[in-house]
Each structure stands twice: as structure tokens, then as C-alpha cells.
Amino acid sequence: MARSIQTVVWPTVTEEEKQEARLGEVRREASNDADGIIQALKVLQAMEDRGMLDILLALLQRGEGVLAHVVDVLAKPEVTSSLETLIKSVQALGKLNSVGLLKTLDGVTAGLDRVAEAAPPEQHLGVYDVLRRLKDPDVNAGLAFALDFLQGMGRAVRTSGTEADAVGP
Amino acid sequence: MTDKYVHVELNGHEVLVEPGTTVLQAILGAGVEHPHVCYHPALGPIETCDTCIAEVNGALVRACSLPVEESMKINTKTVAARFARKEAMDRILKNHELYCTVCDNNNGNCTIHNTAMQMEIDHQAYPFEPKPYEKDMSNPFYRYDPNQCILCGRCVEACQNLQVSEVLSIDWSRENPRVIWDNDVPINESSCVSCGHCVTVCPCNALMEKSMLGEAGFLTGIEEDTLGKMIDITKKVEPGYSSIFAISEIEAEMREARIQKTKTVCTYCGVGCSFDVWTKDRKILKVEPQMEAPANQISTCVKGKFGWDFVNSSDRIVEPLVRRGDAFYPVSWEEALDVIETRLGQIRDEHGPDAIAYIASSKCTNEENYLMQKLARSVMHTNNIDNCSRYCQAPATEALRRTMGLGGDTGSIKDLEQADLVIIVGANPAEAHPVLSTRLRRAQKKYGQKLIVADIRKNIMAERADLFLHPNQGTDLVWLSGVAKYIVDCGKHDAQFLQEHVNNVDQFLASLEKFTLDYTSEVTGLSKEMLIQTAEMIMNAERVCICWAMGVTQHLGGSDTSTAICNLLLLTGNVARPGTGAYPLRGHNNVQGAGDFGCAPAMLPGYELVSDPEIRNKYEQAWGTPLPTNPGLNNHQMVDAIHEGKLKAMYLIGEDMAVVDSNANYVQQAFEKLDFFIVQDVFFSKTAEFADVILPASPSLEKEGTFTNTERRIQRLYQVLPPLGNSKPDWQIIQLVANRFGANWNYTSPRQIFEEACSLTELMKGATYERLEGYQSLQWPVAADGTDTPLLYQDGFFFPDKRARFYPVDWTPPIALEAEYDLELNNGRILEHFHEGNMTNRVPGIHEKVPETFVEVSKELAAERGLQDGTLVRLISPYGKVKLPVVVTDRVSGKHIYIPQLSPKAEQAVNLLTSSHHDKATFTPAYKEMRVKMEVLEFTGKSPFVKGNFRLGHPNPQPGVNVEMKWARKDYRPLVTDRS
Incomplete structure (x- = not known):
């Protein structure tokens, strides 16, 4: 004889028992992966020493808000445009031949070194202005300035690494 | 070339x-x-x-x-x-x-x-x-x-x-x-x-x-x-x-x-849709159907696509439970098995092995069904093993075995698509076999396939039919026979086919004599014109398929009406050719497989007869134990045997028998009388309330195995999720129980079980997991070399002489009741929920759309009794009563009423009204033959149809996307060369 019943008596599990069961699970898992856990503890301590855990914790706790702020900042026109420039630059860099790039960068360094002592130009000029005002002594000085830069750069480009290193003061 | x-x-x-x-x-x-x-x-x-x-x-x-x-x-x-x-x-x-x-x-x-x-x-x-x-x-x-x-x-x-x-x-x-x-x-x-x-x-x-x-x-x-x-x-x-x-x-x-992507086979209906399930840990992200899925390609229904949240329901049973006094207590697996070993052992020793019965599940895999019957026969020494196909499809299987030889659909869904004419009798595939119905609707809309629907309710397919027949309840055999006689009288039967392939022709033709148009029209209520039109549509079609389901089988004459369908197909030569055949639409995902793998009292796996000593010998050798020779009890007989005090204990898997068997009050009273009752399920079902031990099982997504769909198609499911809590796949639980009784089984995977089972049968000899890898499938019979059989009988029928047999049948009038029971009760599935709803009701989206069950009444009845949507009524049959809210609809007419099988509350189950009367041949209950009376309890109330129920919408049929209208827009400039 078994009447239809719906009652299920679930044993009352105390908070301590639950905690004990969970700790048991942790202990079991920990002993299985002991090596990895010891390494991970070292990493954690290193991060704590350098204050990184605080930062991470704050980021995680305020994740949505932080992300919203970051996005707000990124959405500003000037930042967006910088990002665009950045992505384009990265793309352009990707297209450069690495040997050529090194050489060019060396040249730029050399050029900058060469002009480091010269005074900076006062204003930006259009091409036709430049052509018209070539006679102006100041313009002449500016042109010389640029030619100096190009000369320095050109020399670096033409010569081998060791010689380029020698360029400059 | x-x-x-x-x-x-x-x-x-x-x-x-x-x-x-x-x-x-x-x-x-x-x-x-x-x-x-x-x-x-x-x-x-x-x-x-x-x-x-x-x-x-x-x-x-x-x-x-x-x-x-x-x-x-x-x-x-x-x-x-x-x-x-x-x-x-x-x-x-x-x-x-x-x-x-x-x-x-x-x-x-x-x-x-x-x-x-x-x-x-x-x-x-x-x-x-x-x-x-x-x-x-x-x-x-x-x-x-x-x-x-x-x-x-x-x-x-x-x-x-x-x-x-x-x-x-x-x-x-x-x-x-x-x-x-x-x-x-x-x-x-x-x-x-x-x-x-x-x-x-x-x-x-x-x-x-x-x-x-x-x-x-x-x-x-x-x-x-x-x-x-x-x-x-x-x-x-x-x-x-x-x-x-x-x-x-x-x-x-x-x-x-x-994201894990795992192939599975749907656990709901018999169509056998397969698809990938995307999961992230235990979260089900989506169901992603694949073109290579053999039964459904990219098609799904609401349950297959969106109905899986029940797997993570907090209602899942995740610990074994044991009854002590008036309550269940969670115990360890060992404790639960101890109780089972002691109690079941005592009952077996005291009353003999036949005092215990076993019920397998059409929701479980082939492997699990095989193990369940092996447990019953080989370990516990009884043939008292059955499954729920007894409630639905046994009469169809019986009819096919009578006439053609094999108990399965004769072709595939592809054949249904190719037919010129499809006849649906007593089935509602748009709700019960949704993806299969889409193939018929597409064939009709796009390719001009003709559709006849014979049903007492104007269901979705009936709305779309070229011809809708509404016969009197329980008279399908009569119109099928009347139409057959008319075809013979016109000389349009396939005489050559009969001569070459069919026995008992004269006997059958003689049996049709009484089914004149006058008699047929009188009994069925169908006009002679409709009968003639039906016959002509069949005669004019090159390829005819007939689909049927529980509207045919769940009657006193369920097997005979199924046989009349098979006879009609043979008569017109509509078998064994592409685009033709007999299609009993299997209800559950694995109702076919549960039978195929031996969960019936008289049949071992592959429909091999227990009564045949040679076959018994084969299994005794293979299993290494003697096998019982006593005839076993089917589900229906089991319930009677409990009442008679002969059956003392039962082990039941994945079946809410207390509400899905007919005459539920009688079944529940039987359960109360059991000395010991083990229920193995995913949820705490109504049946589980009667149990002594409840074992927590894993649903399909949490296990491996195979299901066999209505096309006889065996498909593999892979484990999507680990079992929840302490639940286990059914095959593991059955093995644990068996080993408590000395079975000494050592199955470590469903593959071992499957390959043992198939290698023992003739029917599926060549079926292996390797041949079923991924989306591959096999439609039995499967020869030893792996060749399968999508279309049956092309090399002859499954009898020694390779010839089919007409099997003459006569009409059994439906159950008669006193005049006070004035309403004709019909019942069946609804699209959103599966069966009683134990799984789908725990899918929040589905529950939101269809939160409760209801009774459909006609506009005429509503006008007569002052009913409206939401009216609360009590329905009373000689067997029980239920309280339900009303929906007024023209899907039913006159004094017909319809109640879905959905019963989120057990006290609303339609089977509290149905009787224990059954099909003569197979004991399938006559669920579809009952009359009730109605009392109005409250005239106004909340309609059970809430916002989100598709039945409240208004479809907008179009030929397609109407791209010509895009091309005609002013802002569209053609890109192709103008060829006009």
C-alpha cells in the first residue's frame, strides 16, 4: 500500500557542513594540481608586491562603469581620430620592409641630430608661398635648415650601419 | 554515359x-x-x-x-x-x-x-x-x-x-x-x-x-x-x-x-530531427540544425529549436529518493540499491519472478530499452516487459505485420514528399509531427501534391486539405472499406500487382461486399459524393501515401482500421514504390526503437518471437542464462494483474503512466496496491508519487545512445552535458540494478550494448556505431554489410513466399454509453507541449505561451450552453471527472469536444475520463472513444489562450518573398541584363 505523496524531506545541511564539503572539494582539486597552484601563488604574490592586484580588483569590481568611461573617452573626436591614425600607422608599418624601415629610422635620427642646434621654424608655408618667397633670407635659412636635415638623413641612408652611428655630435 | x-x-x-x-x-x-x-x-x-x-x-x-x-x-x-x-x-x-x-x-x-x-x-x-x-x-x-x-x-x-x-x-x-x-x-x-x-x-x-x-x-x-x-x-x-x-x-x-557544439537527436516526437546543440558550460546557447540531418535538414519545431531549458530545471530529481512513512528521503545510490535488492528479491522469492513487471520507455535510447528487457528476461526471469507503444502504435504495427510483414513505416519522409496524393487519417501532424507536416505542406503548396484529411476535428492540416472528410467517430474502417469497394467496382484496383504480389484476394474482395455506398454513407455520415471523390482522387493518383496515428489506433477496432488502410494500399498497388506506402506516425522519439529492441512481452529484439525455442536458444547462448517461457503481461494486463493481486512489484522507467494510461483513476488505484514500486525519471512525476524508490535519470542531452524514428531510421545522439547532480543515464542505472541480482554486466559504453543487441538480431545485423557516426543513419532492415532499406518490400514482402496478404476485417462499433453522456470526447497533442507536458511545461518560454490546458467546444455548443472563452466547466464520464476552462473554436463542431493531453496539473488529465476498453488485438486503450456530460461551474473566467498563442494570430499567406515588388521599386536599379 503506497498512497501518492509529494513530500520530500531534505536533510538540513548546516552552514558548517556545507563549508566543510566545499573545502573538501578545494583540497581535492588543490592536491591534484599542486605544482600549478604553487606557481600561481608566486605570481599572485609578485603582483601584490607591485600593487597590481589592487588595480585589477578595482577594475573587476567596477568593470561596467570603467568600460563605460573608457568608451566615453574613446568616443571623443580627437581620441577617435588618434585611434584612426594609430591603426593606419600600424597598417602602414606593416607594409614597410623591415630592413628599409631600420635604415630610414636611422636616417631620421641622424637628421634630427643634425638640426638639433638650429632654431625651429616660425610658421607653416604652402608650396607656392615657398616658391614665391625663396628670395626672403629667412626662407632661405629655413630651406637650408631642411636641406641640412635631408643631408644628414641622406648620408645615413647611403652609408652602412657603423658609419651612420658615427654621424652626429 | x-x-x-x-x-x-x-x-x-x-x-x-x-x-x-x-x-x-x-x-x-x-x-x-x-x-x-x-x-x-x-x-x-x-x-x-x-x-x-x-x-x-x-x-x-x-x-x-x-x-x-x-x-x-x-x-x-x-x-x-x-x-x-x-x-x-x-x-x-x-x-x-x-x-x-x-x-x-x-x-x-x-x-x-x-x-x-x-x-x-x-x-x-x-x-x-x-x-x-x-x-x-x-x-x-x-x-x-x-x-x-x-x-x-x-x-x-x-x-x-x-x-x-x-x-x-x-x-x-x-x-x-x-x-x-x-x-x-x-x-x-x-x-x-x-x-x-x-x-x-x-x-x-x-x-x-x-x-x-x-x-x-x-x-x-x-x-x-x-x-x-x-x-x-x-x-x-x-x-x-x-x-x-x-x-x-x-x-x-x-x-x-x-562554445561546445554537439550533435543530438530530438527527444520529443517520432520525426527524429537531429541537430547541433551549442552550449557554454551548462547554458544552452542554441540549437543549430544542419543540412546533413537526414530527417529534418534545417527544419525544427518550437520544441526541438527552443524547448530544452527543462534540462536545467530546478525541479530535476538529482538524488535517489526512498519512501519512509509519509515522505521521501534522499539517499545515496548504494542505499537506494540496497532497498531495491532487498525488497525486489523478497518479492521474487516469495511470489515468483512473474510477480514483478518492467516498463521501459519510448523516451529512452535503444540501448536502454535493450537492457531493460534483458534485465527482465535474463536476470529477473520474466516476460513481463512492455513499453508505451502499447498506448499508441501497437495496432499499426499489428496491421503492418498482418499484411506486409514488418512493423514499421514502409518508406521515408522523402516518399511522403514525392507522393501525388497523401491521405491523413486520424492524425494531426502539424502539431504532433511538426517537421514531417512541413514536408507535406510544402509539397502541396509548391508542387501541387493533393491532400485528403479524415478527422473528427478540423485540425491545421484539415484546414489545408483539398478534401476534408469528417466521419462519425470510430467509423474510419467503414469509409476506407467503402472507398476500396468503389475502386474495385470501377475496375481501378491494381489487378496486376495483386496477381503478382498479394494473397487472399478473393477472400478480401468478398469481405468488401457489405460496404456499399449506401451503407458506408449511412454509418460514416459522409456523403456519397465525398466517398466517390475520395475514391477518384486515389484512382487518379500515380503515387499515394496514407499517414495515420492515434485517431485510428486508439479504438476498439484500432488494429482492424489500421489493417483496412494497409488493405487499401495493397489494393491500389501503392506500396514498395517510391512515393507510396503506409505511414503510422510514431508519437514519441523512440517508440519505434522500444519495440525494435524487444520491450514487448512476446518479442525479443528485432521482433523475434519469445515462443520460438530456436530463437530463445540463441539468446540463452548469447546471454548465458536460461530464459523464461511463461507468456508475459502487457501494460494493460499488468494494471489488471495488480488489482487481482497477482502482480506485486513494478520497475517503471520514463513514463508518467499514472496520467497517460487510460482510466487514470483505475491505474492510480493499482499503483496504491503495489508492494514495491520503482520509478526512474527525470522529474517528480505523478507516477513517482506512488513510488517506494525514485531513481534520478538523465535526459537525452546528458547521455549517448541511439533513437529510431518513425522512418525506422537509427540515429546517434552524443552527450551534450554531464548528468546533473547525482542523476545517471538510464543504461547505467539498469546495469546497477541488474548487478545487484547477479547479472555481472560490465558495459562501459552504449556502443557495446548497441553492437551486442544488433548483432543478435536479423533485422539490424549490420548496424554499428561506426556506420552511424555523426549525422549518418541507417534505416532497418540493415544487412550484415551495412546496407540499409529506406524503402521496404522492393524485393518482395516480408513473408516466406515474399507475397503480401490481404487481411479481411470488419467494423467494430465504438463504445456506447447512456444518453446523459451527450458529448463526444476527443483528445490529442498540441504543438507547443509534448504529451502531458512534464518536460515542456518546464521551458519558461513555452509555459508563457501555453500556460494551461483547456477544453475546446464548438460554437454551436457554446451558443446552446452559454459558454465563452474562459468558462469553467466540469466534464464527467462514468470513469472520472475533470475541471477545465473552455475555448470556443470551429476546430470542433456540434457536440464534439477536444481536450489536449497536456496536464500541468494531474487532476486535469484527460485520462481521468477515459476507460479501460481496448483494441481487441493489441490491448491499446480506446482513448478516442468516450462520451461525457458537462456542468458549467463559472460562466466567466480568464481565457486559457493567452497572448503569444499562435492560434490567436492571422496568417498572411504569400507565394513567397515577392521579389518582383522589390524590382518594381523606383529606387531599385537592375544589375542583370534586361532580357525582355
Whole structure:
């Protein structure tokens, strides 16, 4: 004889028992992966020493808000445009031949070194202005300035690494 | 040999293609990459997107829709074709914002993403323009985002011509066209049945499963506002799509690491849909159907696509429970097995092995059913083993074995698609076998297949039928025989087929004598014109299929009516040819397999007879134990035997017998009398309330195994999730029980069980897991070399002389009751819920759409008794009573009423009203023969049909996406060469 019943008596599990069961699970898992856990503890301590855990914790706790702020900042026109420039630059860099790039960068360094002592130009000029005002002594000085830069750069480009290193003061 | 093919020139090379293929299929078939967005192999050409344009004989054409012709010159690489395709894609991207990395559809299978990458689109030629529409989030399962919709029309084509629910269309007349539901209502207020076809075919993220949103990607769970800004930034800084694509490809690759995609076979109905389930830990992200799925391809119904949340329900039983006094107590597996060993052992020792009975489950796998009957016979030494096919399909199996030899559908769903005429008798496939019904609706709408529906209720298929027959309840045998006689009288039976392939012809023809048109019309209530029209439709059709289900089988004469169907098919030569045959539509996912693997008292696996000493000997050798010779009890007899005090204990798996067996009060009283009762289930069912031990089982998603669908198709399911809590797959539990009784089984995988079972049978000798890998399937009989049999009897019928047999039958009038029981009760399935609803009612979206059960009454009855939607009535039969809210509908007429099997509350189960009367041959209860009386309890109340019920919607049938209306728009400039 078994009447239809719906009652299920679930044993009352105390908070301590639950905690004990969970700790048991942790202990079991920990002993299985002991090596990895010891390494991970070292990493954690290193991060704590350098204050990184605080930062991470704050980021995680305020994740949505932080992300919203970051996005707000990124959405500003000037930042967006910088990002665009950045992505384009990265793309352009990707297209450069690495040997050529090194050489060019060396040249730029050399050029900058060469002009480091010269005074900076006062204003930006259009091409036709430049052509018209070539006679102006100041313009002449500016042109010389640029030619100096190009000369320095050109020399670096033409010569081998060791010689380029020698360029400059 | 080469004459079979068409020669075409593709980019300067000669290619041979089959006639009837399209230019696009020819291009893709030759291994040439070629873009296409709106074309989908399951749907055919839609012609909205223009991205597949190629140059054919000098003209620009849509490759998807143009059939190949001899000597055609196809060029995909000309500048003009490339330009046209690029322009087409640019137009698409004007409608679609590309933010792939933060899009939930970025899973490697996004058609837009992949096509844009393939075409190396780097910039948006036309800026994206938002449309003035909000997202539609109203449906619980999916959402539509008009802003992302590219108006390709795949969803519309799928809804109008594959699922054929005819809900979706594109309103091309607006300034900003969009997809609309019905006549432009929110999705959840439309006639949408939530089958998911539209979501599955959407080539982007316009239609998405809600369960994917914010879950699929690493960056997609971000708040809407922040996400919007991120999309804007991504767009502003984008230096061209190639880098966006690169990043999103990386992200998509990362998603692979945490999203598991596992093939399974649906656990609901007998159609046997298979698909991938996407999961993230225990969360079910979505069901993703695949073209290679043999029964359903990309089709699903609401249950298969969206009905899986029950697996994670907090109602799951996850510990063994043991009854002590007036309550159940959770125990360990060892303790539960101790109780079983002691109590079952005592009863066996005291009363003998036949005092215990075993009920297997049509929800469980073939392997589990095999083990259950092996436990009963080999370990516990009794043939008292049965399964729920006794409640539904045993009469159909009986009829097929009487006439043709094998107890299964004679062909495949493909044959149903190919038939010229399909007759559905007493079945409601649009709700009970949804995906199978879509094939019939598509064949009728697109290819002119004719449909006759014979039913006492005007169900969805009846609405669509070319001819709807509404016979008196329980008289199908009479009209089937009357039509058969008329065909013979016209001399239109297939005399040659009968001579070559069928025995007992004269005897059968003589048995038809009494079924004159006058007699038939009088008994059935069908007019002579209708009977003649039916006969003529059969005579005029080259290929005829008949589908039937519980409207035929659940009668006193269920086996005989099923036999009359088989006789009619034989008479007209409509068997053993493609596009013909007999299709009893199996209800549960594995009702076929439970029988195939021996869960019936008289049959061992493969329908081998227990009574045959040679067969018994074979199994005794294989199992290493003696086998019982006493005839076993079927389910029905078991209940009687409990009442008689002969049966003392029962072990029942996955079956809520207390509410799904007929005459539920009688069954429940029997359970109260059992000395010991083990119930193994996923949920605490009504039946479990009577148990002494409840064992927690795992549902289909948590195990491996095979199911066999209504086409006799064996398919493998793979484990999607680990068993929840301490639940276990049924095969493991049965083994634990068996080993307590000295079985010493050591099965470590379902593969071992399957291969042991199949190798012992003649029917499935060559079936192995290897041959069923992935989406492969086998339709039995399976020869030792693995050859299967999609279409039966092409080499003769399954009798020693290879000839079919007419089996004359006579009509059994339905149960008669006193006049006070004035209403004719019918019952059956509804689309959203499966059977009594133990699983589907725990799917929140389904519960939201159909929260409770109801009784359908006719408009006439409503007018007569003052009923309206929501009226609370009590229905009383001689066997019991139930209280239900009313729905007034023209699906039923006169004094017919209809109650779904759905019963979220056990006290509302329709089977409290049904009787224990049964089919003479098979003991299947006559569920469909009952009369009741009605008392009105409260005239007004809340309608059981709530917002979200598709029955309240108003479908909007269209021929398809109506692309001509797009082409006629002023803002559309053609990209193909004008050929007019």
C-alpha cells in the first residue's frame, strides 16, 4: 500500500557542513594540481608586491562603469581620430620592409641630430608661398635648415650601419 | 554515359553537370568559389540579393535561378560580373552595420561576414542608414532587429514555403521595407509558431535566438549603451573592413574554445530531427540544425529549436529518493540499491519472478530499452516487459505485420514528399509531427501534391486539405472499406500487382461486399459524393501515401482500421514504390526503437518471437542464462494483474503512466496496491508519487545512445552535458540494478550494448556505431554489410513466399454509453507541449505561451450552453471527472469536444475520463472513444489562450518573398541584363 505523496524531506545541511564539503572539494582539486597552484601563488604574490592586484580588483569590481568611461573617452573626436591614425600607422608599418624601415629610422635620427642646434621654424608655408618667397633670407635659412636635415638623413641612408652611428655630435 | 549530363563552359573550361541544376550549383559544384547570400540549399533561389551574378552567354544573370543549358558559356570573372556583384554587396551593407567582433552571430558561420570577406570588400560604398524601426523583442525565443536586416527574404521563404506557416512577409511598399509578422503585429501577437526556421536561415544577426544574445561572444555581454558607443567607435576608426574582419575572425576562433557544439537527436516526437546543440558550460546557447540531418535538414519545431531549458530545471530529481512513512528521503545510490535488492528479491522469492513487471520507455535510447528487457528476461526471469507503444502504435504495427510483414513505416519522409496524393487519417501532424507536416505542406503548396484529411476535428492540416472528410467517430474502417469497394467496382484496383504480389484476394474482395455506398454513407455520415471523390482522387493518383496515428489506433477496432488502410494500399498497388506506402506516425522519439529492441512481452529484439525455442536458444547462448517461457503481461494486463493481486512489484522507467494510461483513476488505484514500486525519471512525476524508490535519470542531452524514428531510421545522439547532480543515464542505472541480482554486466559504453543487441538480431545485423557516426543513419532492415532499406518490400514482402496478404476485417462499433453522456470526447497533442507536458511545461518560454490546458467546444455548443472563452466547466464520464476552462473554436463542431493531453496539473488529465476498453488485438486503450456530460461551474473566467498563442494570430499567406515588388521599386536599379 503506497498512497501518492509529494513530500520530500531534505536533510538540513548546516552552514558548517556545507563549508566543510566545499573545502573538501578545494583540497581535492588543490592536491591534484599542486605544482600549478604553487606557481600561481608566486605570481599572485609578485603582483601584490607591485600593487597590481589592487588595480585589477578595482577594475573587476567596477568593470561596467570603467568600460563605460573608457568608451566615453574613446568616443571623443580627437581620441577617435588618434585611434584612426594609430591603426593606419600600424597598417602602414606593416607594409614597410623591415630592413628599409631600420635604415630610414636611422636616417631620421641622424637628421634630427643634425638640426638639433638650429632654431625651429616660425610658421607653416604652402608650396607656392615657398616658391614665391625663396628670395626672403629667412626662407632661405629655413630651406637650408631642411636641406641640412635631408643631408644628414641622406648620408645615413647611403652609408652602412657603423658609419651612420658615427654621424652626429 | 555523358548523355546524362549537360556540357557547359565555365571560365573557359568544359564542365559536365546534371540537367536541372542551376548555374550557381554548377559553379559551386565545380569547386569555384562564388558569392551568394539569399540562396540557401533548403530554400532554392530567392533572387533578392544579386550577389551571385555571373555572365552567361554574354548577359549578366542571377546564377541561382538560371538552369544550365547545353553549351552554355558561363563566366564569373568578367569585369561587368565582378562590378555587379560588388555593387550588390554594397547595397546589402547599406542595410547592415558591420560590428562583427561585438556581434553574437560572429561564430564563423555568418553568411554576410563570410561573403564580404570572400569578396574582399574593404569599404562601405554606401553608408549604413538606420531604419526607423525598433527591435522586436516580444517573442520569448527570438528577436528581430530591422536595422541589421538585409531584406534577403530567406526567413520569408522559409516561413511561407518550407515551414508553410505563412506568417512572415516583406512589406516592399514602405519607404523602408522590413519583415513583418501577419499584417504587421508584434511577433508574439502573430500566428508565428516559433519553429525557428527563420532564425536558422537568417544570413546575419537580424533574427537571433535570445539565448545567444550577450552570451556567445567575449565582448557581447556589454550593456546596450556602452555597446552602441563601441560600435560607433569601431566604425569611426575602421581603416577598412579587412582589419575588422581579421580581429573578428580571431574572436570567433576564441569562441570555439568555450562554445561546445554537439550533435543530438530530438527527444520529443517520432520525426527524429537531429541537430547541433551549442552550449557554454551548462547554458544552452542554441540549437543549430544542419543540412546533413537526414530527417529534418534545417527544419525544427518550437520544441526541438527552443524547448530544452527543462534540462536545467530546478525541479530535476538529482538524488535517489526512498519512501519512509509519509515522505521521501534522499539517499545515496548504494542505499537506494540496497532497498531495491532487498525488497525486489523478497518479492521474487516469495511470489515468483512473474510477480514483478518492467516498463521501459519510448523516451529512452535503444540501448536502454535493450537492457531493460534483458534485465527482465535474463536476470529477473520474466516476460513481463512492455513499453508505451502499447498506448499508441501497437495496432499499426499489428496491421503492418498482418499484411506486409514488418512493423514499421514502409518508406521515408522523402516518399511522403514525392507522393501525388497523401491521405491523413486520424492524425494531426502539424502539431504532433511538426517537421514531417512541413514536408507535406510544402509539397502541396509548391508542387501541387493533393491532400485528403479524415478527422473528427478540423485540425491545421484539415484546414489545408483539398478534401476534408469528417466521419462519425470510430467509423474510419467503414469509409476506407467503402472507398476500396468503389475502386474495385470501377475496375481501378491494381489487378496486376495483386496477381503478382498479394494473397487472399478473393477472400478480401468478398469481405468488401457489405460496404456499399449506401451503407458506408449511412454509418460514416459522409456523403456519397465525398466517398466517390475520395475514391477518384486515389484512382487518379500515380503515387499515394496514407499517414495515420492515434485517431485510428486508439479504438476498439484500432488494429482492424489500421489493417483496412494497409488493405487499401495493397489494393491500389501503392506500396514498395517510391512515393507510396503506409505511414503510422510514431508519437514519441523512440517508440519505434522500444519495440525494435524487444520491450514487448512476446518479442525479443528485432521482433523475434519469445515462443520460438530456436530463437530463445540463441539468446540463452548469447546471454548465458536460461530464459523464461511463461507468456508475459502487457501494460494493460499488468494494471489488471495488480488489482487481482497477482502482480506485486513494478520497475517503471520514463513514463508518467499514472496520467497517460487510460482510466487514470483505475491505474492510480493499482499503483496504491503495489508492494514495491520503482520509478526512474527525470522529474517528480505523478507516477513517482506512488513510488517506494525514485531513481534520478538523465535526459537525452546528458547521455549517448541511439533513437529510431518513425522512418525506422537509427540515429546517434552524443552527450551534450554531464548528468546533473547525482542523476545517471538510464543504461547505467539498469546495469546497477541488474548487478545487484547477479547479472555481472560490465558495459562501459552504449556502443557495446548497441553492437551486442544488433548483432543478435536479423533485422539490424549490420548496424554499428561506426556506420552511424555523426549525422549518418541507417534505416532497418540493415544487412550484415551495412546496407540499409529506406524503402521496404522492393524485393518482395516480408513473408516466406515474399507475397503480401490481404487481411479481411470488419467494423467494430465504438463504445456506447447512456444518453446523459451527450458529448463526444476527443483528445490529442498540441504543438507547443509534448504529451502531458512534464518536460515542456518546464521551458519558461513555452509555459508563457501555453500556460494551461483547456477544453475546446464548438460554437454551436457554446451558443446552446452559454459558454465563452474562459468558462469553467466540469466534464464527467462514468470513469472520472475533470475541471477545465473552455475555448470556443470551429476546430470542433456540434457536440464534439477536444481536450489536449497536456496536464500541468494531474487532476486535469484527460485520462481521468477515459476507460479501460481496448483494441481487441493489441490491448491499446480506446482513448478516442468516450462520451461525457458537462456542468458549467463559472460562466466567466480568464481565457486559457493567452497572448503569444499562435492560434490567436492571422496568417498572411504569400507565394513567397515577392521579389518582383522589390524590382518594381523606383529606387531599385537592375544589375542583370534586361532580357525582355
